[in-house]
Each structure stands twice: as C-alpha cells, then as structure tokens.
Amino acid sequence: MSKVITPQQQDYSKWYNDIVIQADMADHSAVRGCMVIKPTGYAIWEKMQQTLDKMFKDTGHVNAYFPLFIPKSLFEAEEKNAEGFAKECAVVTHYRLKTDPQNPGKLIVDPEAKLEEELIVRPTSEAIIWNTYKGWIESYRDLPLLINQWANVVRWEMRTRLFLRTAEFLWQEGHTAHATKDEAIAETRQMLEVYADFAENWMAMPVIKGVKTANERFAGADDTYTIEALMQDGKALQAGTSHFLGQNFAKAFDVKFANKEGKLDYVWATSWGVSTRLMGALIMSHSDNMGLVIPPKLAPTQVVIVPIYKGEEGLAKVSEVANVIKQKLQQKNISVKYDNRDSQRPGFKFAEHELKGIPIRIAIGERDLENGTIEIARRDLLSKQVIKIEEVENYVSTLLEDIQTNLFNKALERRNNLTTKVNTYEEFKKVLDEKTGFVMAHWDGTPETEEKIKQETKATIRCIPLNNEQEEGVCIYSGKPSTQRVVFARAY
RNA sequence: CGGGGCGUAGCGUAGUCCGGUAUCGCGCCACGUUUGGGACGUGGAGGCCGUCAGUUCGAAUCUGGCCGCCCCGACCA
Structure with missing residues (x-):
C-alpha cells in the first residue's frame, strides 16, 4: 500500500485531504464539487444518523420526506431566505434531452421541453415544507408539528472541500411548528442541546453553545443558535445550527391556526440541521499523522x-x-x-x-x-x-470508555489552551496570527464593527455564548462600552 | 470569477526545451517461500500520453482551440 500521509505540522489542509482519501472515506467524483462517500466513510455517517435519529425521536420528532425540487414561486416566498440562498442555487429549466442533429450520438437539451416554471434544487427545504404545512395546520390541536427529514441538498459553492463544503451534501433538517413563541424558542434551544450532547458525548468534540450575531444569522431566521467547535489547527467550525424562525415562514406561506380562544394566529417555527460536515469535524478533532481516529461510540x-x-x-x-x-x-x-x-x-x-x-x-x-x-x-x-x-x-x-473519555479530554484541553482573552485590537490580531484558536473579546454589538474586523482580520464572531459571563469592558475595535466578551475566530 | 499549478497504466511520476509511439516506483495477476509492525524471489498483465484540429515522412514532445481537475482568494454549512 505504501500510503504516505502529509504530516499535520507540514500542511494541515493537505493532511486533511490525505486522511479522507487514504482512509478510504470519500473521493472526488466526476462532478465538480461533489464527492463520492465510500463505504468506510458512509458507515461512520450511518452511525451518526442512527444516533441522532434516536435522539430526535426521543424528543418527540418523526421523520418524513419532502421533494428535492422547489418551484421558483415557492422558493421566493420568504424573501430573506430566498435572497440568502439565491446565488448558490442549481436550477432545473428543462425536462428532456434529445439527440443532437448536428452531432449524432450526442445529446442536447430539447428547447421544446422548457419548463413553464423553473424548479430550484433545494439548498434547504423551508419553502417546500412550509407550503406543505399550510395544508396540515388548522388548529392548535395540530400543534406542535415536529418533523425531521434526512435528505441531500445542493448549494453551488464556488470552492469545495471534501466533507467540509461540497456542492451536494447529506444532512438532516428538522422543521417544527408551534402555537407559541416561547414553545418555539424552547424547541430551538432543546435541539441545540441535542446537538451539543451528540458532539460532546458521541463525537468527543467539545463545543461552545451560543447565538449568532445578525450578520451570521440564517437567512429567514430571527435567531440562529450554533454549536462551535475548534479544530486541531486552531480554526473554528460551525458544527450544527438551530434556528428560531419566528413567524417569518408562517407569514410568507400563510400558515395560520385557530388557538384555544378561537382566534387565528400565525404559527411559530424552528428549523435545525447538521450535515456530513460533521465527518470533517470528526477528522479534524482527533486524527493524527497515522490516520483517522474514531471515537468508540461512533466507530462502525x-x-x-x-x-x-x-x-x-x-x-x-x-x-x-x-x-x-x-x-x-x-x-x-x-x-x-x-x-x-x-x-x-x-x-x-x-x-x-x-x-x-x-x-x-x-x-x-x-x-x-x-x-x-x-x-x-x-x-x-x-x-x-x-x-x-x-x-x-x-x-x-x-478501554472503549477510556478512549472515548480520553479523546474528549484531549480535545477539551486543546480548546482551552487555544482560547485566549484579549483586551486590545493589537493583541487580538497577534493572537489570531500567532496562536490561532478562539479569541474572547469585547465587541460593541454593531454589525459595522463586526464587518470591519472581518475584513481586516478574516476573523468572524462565531457566537455569543449562552449564559455568557457579564463583564464591563470596551470594544477592542471601537472602544465603545460592552457588557460581555464574544467568541471570535477564523473559521472553516 | 481573479491568481497559480496540473492533465502520461489503478496511483505517484520521468520524458516535453532539442519530434522517431514511453521511464521508474507502488499497486495488480501467477507460482513459491513467508507471517509478533506496511515481506521476499521469479515470471507476467496493463498506456490510441485529457480532447479536437494544425505543422511534419513521423507528434507525449511544436502551434492553436476546447475540456477537466487541484491549490490560493472572493462566497458559504
């Protein structure tokens, strides 16, 4: 076999690629940006699926399946969501090929077979699902609606990386509807806890639970909760998200229900997902120069x-x-x-x-x-x-338990060592460049400051941690007052 | 889409400047010996050199077009 893995220390990115390919998890395919997940890799994904699926069911969710295609008119209904995903959508415009009269043996798109309305290959399923929910929800008795789907989605990314960012990827997306705002928020948070539990206790990957800033929020959400992990090279990875969608989709798709008082109201929504990106997270949490290291609880x-x-x-x-x-x-x-x-x-x-x-x-x-x-x-x-x-x-x-615990502790220790509090912008930049990792700093709370820091340093606010310690301070960039530190990092 | 690189056997490559159908390693097949950290020997199979066109007696090599992939950036889970 004589397989050689590029050492992490030499080129982390190359090391990652070598692991994926040489451990036989996945390979590049004939389709740009799309990968083939090979049996060795898929078996791990199946373990993740089984575990998560059980967790979803234990919290009252059921599985269903919705179409791959979304008519454009539905897709554009929720404006922010549509706008957010518009630039990375694959679009079906025709439904038939025919033999090329100029070039026998070759096929061309039949111009006669143009669709009246284009179909969008789902980059996420809120639109088609909420359009469907409209017909399912009439009364508070129909709520909550707690549905998950295991599916593939397509996002036409400019640049892709095996597992971390592929044009097509596998994921699960939960879509729930609730009678009250509080209940929907509770669901959003519950699923964040499920993800954190899975990340820490199955993947042996410590995560920070938090809320995204407005800039980083899911398109169409009122709030996006996230679990953020830190990879071995000091870069952050968003490992799962749970969104409180408010009444945005209910309003866009006119999903109303009669409450106990007999009054009509829009339902409250959540959506939450994790993807095959977790495979990348798993690799970059534990593996070494000898190859892949799989935590026992996820090892096929x-x-x-x-x-x-x-x-x-x-x-x-x-x-x-x-x-x-x-x-x-x-x-x-x-x-x-x-x-x-x-x-x-x-x-x-x-x-x-x-x-x-x-x-x-x-x-x-x-x-x-x-x-x-x-x-x-x-x-x-x-x-x-x-x-x-x-x-x-x-x-x-x-020993299996020991290994599981040891992997988590090692990852936790690494993350702790790579988490730094800074108080000045100079210090901030220095840590990002020399030490990397999570940088805890005061921020004035404005999108403008966040954007400027991003442009100047490529660091983004990964999240505002839940139950964050409140502390007086001043924004490292603007010098304006701040009440808490947020988590900055360069991210995948 | 900008910048860089690359396309030769399953994989990694030499050969390209200076035209004469291809090098080496790994892997593969057969047989034998082996088996406590990626075995060894002998024999063997496998390539219209990304693609199309041009120059030429002759093209992996020269010229032009096209296609594809990888890496870095912008976009993003």
Whole structure:
C-alpha cells in the first residue's frame, strides 16, 4: 500500500485531504464539487444518523420526506431566505434531452421541453415544507408539528472541500411548528442541546453553545443558535445550527391556526440541521499523522482481531480462540471484526486498521495461545498491553470508555489552551496570527464593527455564548462600552 | 470569477526545451517461500500520453482551440 500521509505540522489542509482519501472515506467524483462517500466513510455517517435519529425521536420528532425540487414561486416566498440562498442555487429549466442533429450520438437539451416554471434544487427545504404545512395546520390541536427529514441538498459553492463544503451534501433538517413563541424558542434551544450532547458525548468534540450575531444569522431566521467547535489547527467550525424562525415562514406561506380562544394566529417555527460536515469535524478533532481516529461510540468497527500464525494449521488454532473472543465481545454489544485475511501480513493489517481509525486492535499469536494472553493496542495513544485472555471482555469494555473519555479530554484541553482573552485590537490580531484558536473579546454589538474586523482580520464572531459571563469592558475595535466578551475566530 | 499549478497504466511520476509511439516506483495477476509492525524471489498483465484540429515522412514532445481537475482568494454549512 505504501500510503504516505502529509504530516499535520507540514500542511494541515493537505493532511486533511490525505486522511479522507487514504482512509478510504470519500473521493472526488466526476462532478465538480461533489464527492463520492465510500463505504468506510458512509458507515461512520450511518452511525451518526442512527444516533441522532434516536435522539430526535426521543424528543418527540418523526421523520418524513419532502421533494428535492422547489418551484421558483415557492422558493421566493420568504424573501430573506430566498435572497440568502439565491446565488448558490442549481436550477432545473428543462425536462428532456434529445439527440443532437448536428452531432449524432450526442445529446442536447430539447428547447421544446422548457419548463413553464423553473424548479430550484433545494439548498434547504423551508419553502417546500412550509407550503406543505399550510395544508396540515388548522388548529392548535395540530400543534406542535415536529418533523425531521434526512435528505441531500445542493448549494453551488464556488470552492469545495471534501466533507467540509461540497456542492451536494447529506444532512438532516428538522422543521417544527408551534402555537407559541416561547414553545418555539424552547424547541430551538432543546435541539441545540441535542446537538451539543451528540458532539460532546458521541463525537468527543467539545463545543461552545451560543447565538449568532445578525450578520451570521440564517437567512429567514430571527435567531440562529450554533454549536462551535475548534479544530486541531486552531480554526473554528460551525458544527450544527438551530434556528428560531419566528413567524417569518408562517407569514410568507400563510400558515395560520385557530388557538384555544378561537382566534387565528400565525404559527411559530424552528428549523435545525447538521450535515456530513460533521465527518470533517470528526477528522479534524482527533486524527493524527497515522490516520483517522474514531471515537468508540461512533466507530462502525470498535475492535479488530488480527491473528498471527504460521501455516493453515496455525490459523485454525488461533481462529478457535479468536472466534470465542469475538463472540464474547459481541455479547457485550461491542462490534468486532476478525481480520483473518490470509492475503496480508500482520504488519500490513496493523497499519491499515490504524489508518482507518479502529479504536482497539487485538493481536493473537501462537505465543499467546501458550501463555493464555492477547495483545491489546489502543488507537488513540498507539500503546499496547498484554492481558490475560479471560480478562478480555471487561478490559475491552473499560478501554472503549477510556478512549472515548480520553479523546474528549484531549480535545477539551486543546480548546482551552487555544482560547485566549484579549483586551486590545493589537493583541487580538497577534493572537489570531500567532496562536490561532478562539479569541474572547469585547465587541460593541454593531454589525459595522463586526464587518470591519472581518475584513481586516478574516476573523468572524462565531457566537455569543449562552449564559455568557457579564463583564464591563470596551470594544477592542471601537472602544465603545460592552457588557460581555464574544467568541471570535477564523473559521472553516 | 481573479491568481497559480496540473492533465502520461489503478496511483505517484520521468520524458516535453532539442519530434522517431514511453521511464521508474507502488499497486495488480501467477507460482513459491513467508507471517509478533506496511515481506521476499521469479515470471507476467496493463498506456490510441485529457480532447479536437494544425505543422511534419513521423507528434507525449511544436502551434492553436476546447475540456477537466487541484491549490490560493472572493462566497458559504
């Protein structure tokens, strides 16, 4: 195989690409900006989906599916939303191809088959969903409406990066309708908590929960809540968003309900989503120069067993024990793969499983059979230990938890080290350039100042943290008074 | 869309200035020896050199057009 991964320290961006491609997660496709998610990568996405899906259902949501295409007239109904996404929409204008009379064997778009109304390939589904909800909601008895959809969306990005920004991506989008403002806000916040829970306890990725500034708000939202993570290179990544949409979509699509008093009112809305971008976040939170590191709770394969043997008989002997171990672990709900391929040698397999990030590797050789032992290696620390064979179930269960905790703690420590309070603009710029990471600074609260700082430093306000500590200070840019620090960073 | 780079076997490349149908490594196939950290030997398969046109006896190589991809920026989850 002889795969070489560019070291992080040398070129982080190249390292990231190498990991994605060499760990076999995804590849560039024949379509500009669109990737192929390969089985190894897709399996991780499926684990994310399963986990999130359960969390959504546990909080009362159900799944449904809405069309890929949105008629232009619906798409433009909510003005801010339409305007926000307009410049990155794929548009279907025709419904038929025909043979090119000038060029046999080639196809052209049939000019006769022009659509009367163009169809927009959804960049997000609020428009089509709210148009549908209009017919579903009449009374307060129909509320709340708590629906999620797993789907693909298309945003015609100018520049793309595997998982982090692709023209087509997979995501889930929750769209809920409520009778009251408070209830909708509570839903928005609840889903933010769900995302934070998932990020921290499954992805082992610490996040800051907060509110976006007006500049960074979702187009069509009254408030956008976000979880912000910090990657290994000190750049921030928005990992999930939850929007309080107010009555904007209800008004745009005329979705009214009769309340208990019999009066008509517009419903209150939320939407929230996470995407395959989380795959990128996962990679940039834990992986190293040897390859991918997957937290145990999201690893499609948690344990791989590699036999070391001489000859067929040797393999048979080792397999006997390996299969017992496999079974015992599976009974504890641990996913195990027994890698008994005879076509590769152990060293090759070790390297390959490290590259693919499997949390625990068990090696069993004939030497172990004699001693009643096995060798256990953990991916996060790349350390090995020999244990008694009968200890395997308990040892592995505990180790999986340890690895999960260790990854989170390591990521948390890194984030804490890369979070800096600054009080002057000079300091601010210096930290951004030399130390990177989250920079906590006072801001006067105006979009103008935010925009100027962005233009001058490329740093954006990632969020205003929830339950933020209140503290007197002055804006690092304008010198005007401020009551709290906000989180700045350069971001993906 | 601006700036830079690149298109030669599955992947990475040499050859391009100075025209003569192609180099090396990895991978792949077969057989044998191997197997506690990316094995070794022997033999073998695989390329109309991105594409179209031009110059020429002859083009990967020279000329022109087109297409595609990657990286940096603007836009953005």
